[in-house]
Amino acid sequence: MKNRAFCTFRSLLHENPLGLPRSGSRNIPEIPRRARGLPQKQPIQNVSKIIAVSSAKGGVGKSTIAVNLALAFARQGLRTGILDTDIFGPSIPTLLNLSGEPRLSESQQLIPLTNYGVKAMSIGFLTAESQPVAWRGLMVMKALQQLLYKTDWGGLDILVLDLPPGTGDVQLTITQEVVLDGAVVVSTPQDVALKDAVKGVTMFKLVNVPILGMIQNMSVFTCPACNTNTHIFGAKGVKRACENLDIPFLGNIPLDADVCADADRGKPSVVSQPDSAVATSFMSLAEKIKLKIGLKSAT
Template sequence: MQKRLFSCLRTLQHENPLGLPRSGTPPNLRARMQRGLPEKRPIKDVKRVIAISSAKGGVGKSTVSVNLALAFARSGLRSGVLDTDIFGPSIPTLLNLEGNEPRLSSNNQLIPLTNYGLKSMSMGYLVPETSAIVWRGLMVMKALQQLLHEVEWGGLDVLVLDLPPGTGDVQLTITQQIELDGAVIVSTPQDVALKDAVRGVEMFRKVKVPILGMVQNMSAFTCPNCSTTHSIFGREGVIKKCVEMNIKLLADIPLHPSICEDADRGQPTVVAEPDSLRAQVFKDLAADLRGQLQF
């Protein structure tokens, strides 16, 4: 029997063993995107839509989203928040609406739940609180379509979209199907969070969604006893990254136990401590975005 010789000198036909390019969009995916993109459409009865993203879990994105939406409402705007995180919805907890179910309108549309003058919709209202959502991609996309297009908002000046972590199917579906007025990137100062935030920035740039700016969350902790400031998660990481990427720094939110405590008990800071410096940061953020988008 003739021996077969294996050579390690054969050149690979792609950039790595999986056949994936090291940068940019895969050519076959780019072609499919160009010929198969769905037509973008607005969310019915909503004037402005702002996406809040982090591409990283655990950086306080949902807390920022809810406090921002409440700050819009406190400024006199008809405001709403849509939780698009199918697997880990946080909005019911943050708005103290756990255990409530939305009703259906005469048009068979979901009617948002309201608390603190803010309308909201979330997958957390549609499944039991303790149930794990173990769905494959098609079910996730079906649920997302329902949240995006089958909610009767009843007329909003601004809708805040709380996006899930990552840059995958949910994010692409939203950016390709919905007319977004802009995106806000939330990150903590440390490098491990910033690396994912940069990926989020690049995703929005690829799909041509305007980036309104970045928010540095949990930036520093001031000791209530000695008034010394401690940079728990690093120092000014987001500020430096904004300069590097030519992105506006929208807000620098401190690390304060009250923000977490307020969120856990379903009374976000803008509601629980409306006159505090922490609440003022969210109000200033809302004013900045309102000025940028002129509404």
């Protein structure tokens, strides 16, 4: 277990300055938050734009997409950060090849770790790699709020929130308390993944978060030996879902063994293969998202 930063972090969890929403409710309340005695949505200090990357389904490559998008923003000259909001299964430390305990600022805020020009914060920096976070919902929500509001980002053009699977407490806490500029939903073309992705889209609509669009991951596999294209999980499932939901289709990311290998070794494709077709796809996706949220590349 980590020492000073983690102990300070745990002590902060006993505070609840923001007021937690009730968990377990089946419907999202229509009564304004202020009338319910809850705080208004608030921005994250020194962060210009915030987007959430979600899938509502595990195993579809959402964290890999989120990291490569963050790296693409950084390559385009934006001051970029990524926040791992998955308390139980953080992926960002592995994907960005980061480890070690964050330092604390003079104001007792966590200072993000940095690699490849992207600032990152994750509960994984505060616990041992093999140590499970065995917390109940209330502790998880408090931990999330501290990661959101007790991190010193030092000035960002864009912060990417990597959301965990599902549409539960973490997602509702973020969408009801953070000023989000939009959400990106990731899915494979497979029906079993799309059904959960559609639930995620519906959740964002219910809480009035702008949906920037959907990304189809693992869209096609190109055999390296014969150059034959195979749609292992189906061909156009995400595009059809976007048409049915009346939301933008942002683009495709192929099923590529190198993308997986790059992620596992902590050097994502946008960094390790900057001139590759898949890196170009991520750069194009980043450009589309920037336009949708009104961000310009640094000159």
